Amino acid sequence: MKLKKFNGLGQLTIPVIAIALLVIFNLIRDPGFFSIGIMHNNDGNVVLAGNLISIINGASELAVLAMGMTLVTAACGGQDISVGAAAAIAGSVFVKVLKSGNSISGGTVLLAFLLACIVAMIFGSFNGTLVAVFKIQPMIATLILYTCGRSIAYWINGGATPTVNSPIINAIGSFIPGVPIPTPVLIVVCMAIIFKLLFKFTSLELFTQSVGINGSAARLNGINATFIKLLSFIILGVCVAVAGSIGVSRLGLINHETLLIDIEMDTILAVAIGGNSLGGGKFKISGSIIGAYVIQMLTITLYAMKVSSTDVKAYKAIVIILLVVIGSPVVKKWFNKVIDRMKNKSVAAQKGV
């Protein structure tokens, strides 16, 4: 009975198992791994500190991007591999606007963020047009921006890597004075709530799923498939701008070469670990968010085990393969068969008694 309830988690089985395994592994390895301490940071604020906080904080950009990527994956049946490059562009615009005035006030930051959003949405709709109107495979269409995105970012700030010094930017990147939780975590929570509200009050979720499952059937039912696909890319654009701004605020500078580098692969991985089919259709944003935290927890665990940052990839690959093998349809079928057989045996044994 207990096993059946376990299968009832459905799509979220794999990410939840993964997180549970990682937590257990870490607790055995070092019982104090998840202890949360209270510290005073350089500005004298009371803040939370510890491995758990750094995991949740560090995965913020990934989680935000994974939310948008889930929508694109569900609607188009393909992935956007240009998110890292687009985030570099959005970050560059963000810094460019911040540096244009004499001083940085709250209004400037808001304006900079809005402009970064608009630019990212324009690039998103470029990708979206190629995918939705010209019917090009998403990976191929976004390969264009992947190739030249970071060069465009280079061009925006003239090849320089300007730094931004401002208490407001600091507050966005690390802690708001008086709040012990890192600000990026709060932003992720806000984004998650916005998505939840969006799904609650509009039919976006239903429409996206039906377009992903069968585009022409959705069209015959009166859903504008082209618009839904385009919209998913534009929403991803907003996510990209948010992630880029967090990334810039965290470091206090924009480096177009290294900002959120290789994040596109991690994002797609987060979506896949979250149990979403990369071929489109049904999706769960919560799965992708958990997936993002799984990846970050894995990375931090490996760091804690004194694996050097260049070697982490090899170990990560082994864990990923193990996860997807457990989650693969063939293994699942085999697993269910074994469970059924065990159940039948126990029933037979009971009957025999």
Add this chain to the structure above:
Amino acid sequence: MTVKKKDSFREPLTDTGLLMTITICIFVGMYLLAMLLLKGGFLHAQQIFDMLNDNASLIIVSCGLTIVMIGGGIDISVGAVTSLVVMSCVLYLNNGGNIFVSLLLALGIGLAFGLVHGLLISYLEIQPFIVTLAGMFFARGMTTILSVNPQKLDHAGVNAIRDTKIEIPWLGYTARNGNLVPARIELGVCVALLCVIVIFVLLKYLKLGRNFYAMGGNQTSALMLGINVKRTRFCSYLISGLLSGISGYVFMLHTGAGNATNAAGMEMNAIASSIIGGTLLTGGVGNVIGTFFGCMTLTTIKKIVVSSGLNDPWWQSITTGGMLCFFILLQSVVLGRRAKSKKA
């Protein structure tokens, strides 16, 4: 309809043939334009040979990727596997290894990656993107575990092979000081061209090759035709892995050093080459000859950008992106038109 009947005795171009023809035409046109406008190096035959010398391993990898893409899959681990092969062969040879065994090592690593990818993708039905992404992470990680620092190849035998070049005097040119510089071709180029020819024959005339097209075009109907889809898919990844191994060896012969950042971004270049050459990621359409010309087109764009004096590093990637955009849109429009006229 009457027009169609008139033409019916001539076999119309397939999608594959059409896209390939467009690519070849554009390549030739672009090269001729460069010869007319930029002159300089483009007038010497050595320019083409240089492009081949620098890109031999890219061509080999792209051939493997073309097969995988025709079968409807994707393999993004090829660049990382190439890098791993280079590093392990260099380390093995520097520790007094045998040339023959090092070649076996290269092929073995490539085959091992192809084997694991194929098993996981075709028999466990895991998404190819994730499996090969993990393969890419693993290969890159292993490369840095082997050595973080660049390793120079120091082996007399291999260095002798590396310096062996085929010289063709009549294609050479007279340098400014009056010496005749013969055209030089590296051995790797011969390997690359051999790979292209072998795979062309495989795809065109062998049963396995035709099965790739059938599987990529429509998996269900391929299954109904009695094709062993699982084994065919397995073979496609195996071939791609093997070619990554060969490409690693060729890369080593070209650069003569192992480095953790070797072949960085090669997988995306290979995908771009295949696309420019007319392979569709959806599967069922593609040709290695097109892929070969795709590689050459990509390189020609870069050469043209450099020789027109746009030396800023960002010009190269922006023009490459622009060209990619142009090719992708062109293919989409051409194929869309054809589909419409077929329906009508």
